[in-house]
Amino acid sequence: MFHGAEPRPRWSVAGRWTGCYCPRVAGSNxxxxxxxxxxxxxxxxxxxIAARLPSERIVYLGDTARVPYGTRSAETVLRYAQACxxxxxxxxxxxxxxxxxxxxxxxLDTLRVQLDVPVLGVVTPGARAGVAASRAxxxxxxxxxxxxxxxxxxxxxxxxxxxxxxxxRPAPLFVPLAEEGWVDGEVPRLVARRYLAPxxxxxxxxxxxxxxxxxxxxxxxxxxxxxxxxxxxxxVDSAEATAEELAGLLDxxxxxxxxxxxxxxxxxxxxxxxxxxxxxxxSRFLGQPVExxxxxxxDL
Numbered sequence: 001m002f003h004g005a006e007p008r009p010r011w012s013v014a015g016r017w018t019g020c021y022c023p024r025v026a027g028s029n030x031x032x033x034x035x036x037x038x039x040x041x042x043x044x045x046x047x048x049i050a051a052r053l054p055s056e057r058i059v060y061l062g063d064t065a066r067v068p069y070g071t072r073s074a075e076t077v078l079r080y081a082q083a084c085x086x087x088x089x090x091x092x093x094x095x096x097x098x099x100x101x102x103x104x105x106x107x108l109d110t111l112r113v114q115l116d117v118p119v120l121g122v123v124t125p126g127a128r129a130g131v132a133a134s135r136a137x138x139x140x141x142x143x144x145x146x147x148x149x150x151x152x153x154x155x156x157x158x159x160x161x162x163x164x165x166x167x168x169r170p171a172p173l174f175v176p177l178a179e180e181g182w183v184d185g186e187v188p189r190l191v192a193r194r195y196l197a198p199x200x201x202x203x204x205x206x207x208x209x210x211x212x213x214x215x216x217x218x219x220x221x222x223x224x225x226x227x228x229x230x231x232x233x234x235x236v237d238s239a240e241a242t243a244e245e246l247a248g249l250l251d252x253x254x255x256x257x258x259x260x261x262x263x264x265x266x267x268x269x270x271x272x273x274x275x276x277x278x279x280x281x282x283s284r285f286l287g288q289p290v291e292x293x294x295x296x297x298x299d300l
Contacts, residue, residue: 029257032057032268033246034088034117035097038080039067040179040278041212042099043285045122046267048215048243049097053250055257058267059091062282063300065273068175069102070146081107083300085115087270093117094255097246099212099239101143105152118253123147125245126208126238127156131164133206133234140199141168142221143210144175153210167202171195171214178213179281184220192217192224200225206234215239216284268294 035046039062046060061084063069069077081103085096096111096119098104104121112119130139130153141153154166173191182188199207207225209215215237225233250256271278275295282290 029094029255030057031092031094032059033095033097034059034061034085034091034093035099036061036063036081036084036088036103037099037212038063038069038102040064040282040285041175043282044212044215044239045097045099045242047285047287048237048239049246050266052240052243052247053257054266055259056250056266057257059088059093059270060267061088061270061298062272062278064271064278065300068144068146069100070144072102074106077102078107078110080300081111082114085111085119087298087300089115089117095120095246095250095253097242098122099242101147101152101210101212101238102150105147105150118249118255120242120246120249122212122238122242123152123210124156124160125241126210126236127153128160128245129236129238129241130206130208131157131160133236134164134204136203136205137161137164138202138204138206139164139166140202140204140207141166141210142171142174142195142199142207142214143168145170145172147210153208167199167204168210169195169198171211174211174217175213178216178285181281181284183216183284188217188220189224192221193228196221196224196228200228200233205232206236208236209238212239213285268296270296270298272298272300 033056035042035058046058095117098121101122104123108119108121148168148170153168157164157166177188222235275297279290
């Protein structure tokens with residue numbers, strides 16, 4: 001998934017990661033893309049970006065000390081988002097991707113004012129891809145309870161095409177299943193069937209996976225959907241949709257990395273709590289062993 005030279009690690013006496021030697025590539029376009037989420041889920045977005053844009057460097061921040069954001073007030077989420085954005089700005093990023101549906105719903109405008117770089121969330125790209133995928137104008141969305149309560153997807157869809165009707169339902173059990181690695185077998189199949197059945201009754205013909213954890217369960221979701229309605233139901237991965245929209249945004253702003261930028265270390269990870277506990281589940285989300293990548297614990 002990721003390409004480039006192996007970074008040279010630096011460790012403190014206490015065993016905490018203190019940095020990574022990453023050669024700086026000349027030119028502003030070679031600056032990294034910042035990506036942040038409240039925890040693990042945003043790594044699926046980083047993974048999709050790396051697959052779509054292999055020459056881009058990525059700095060990922062997971063606020064693991066304060067996860068989840070979905071149960072917090074909008075004011076608290078905004079404060080956390082500003083802290084994460086400011087910390088990534090210190091890393092000389094050229095663009096910020098907010099890989100958190102909750103933050104995307106409440107904080108994008110504030111972050112755009114605060115930071116002197118373009119800011120992209122995950123809701124609008126997912127909504128845009130969902131609108132394009134729905135032929136009947138009946139779009140389903142599975143997301144966390146917080147994202148559903150925010151109304152972010154219906155608003156985004158309405159701004160794109162007011163004729164498309166949105167049927168949004170919470171799917172909270174998908175998050176612990178993804179984090180525990182229970183992504184196939186009878187348990188996730190039963191959960192997927194429970195969440196999909198009402199959407200099938202609503203007659204949706206496209207389904208947006210509106211949480212960055214859900215791509216890990218995409219195969220089982222697709223299998224159950226095929227059993228319920230056949231291949232007519234199109235599944236939209238908002239992480240892949242975000243990566244595709246990011247590619248267009250970089251090109252439009254003249255910010256695409258030079259082709260040789262992949263010769264530097266392509267991904268570094270910042271966490272706010274317990275890097276050792278982060279590695280194993282993070283590897284599932286990222287699709288490669290996190291132990292091979294620089295992981296630094298920071299305070300916000």
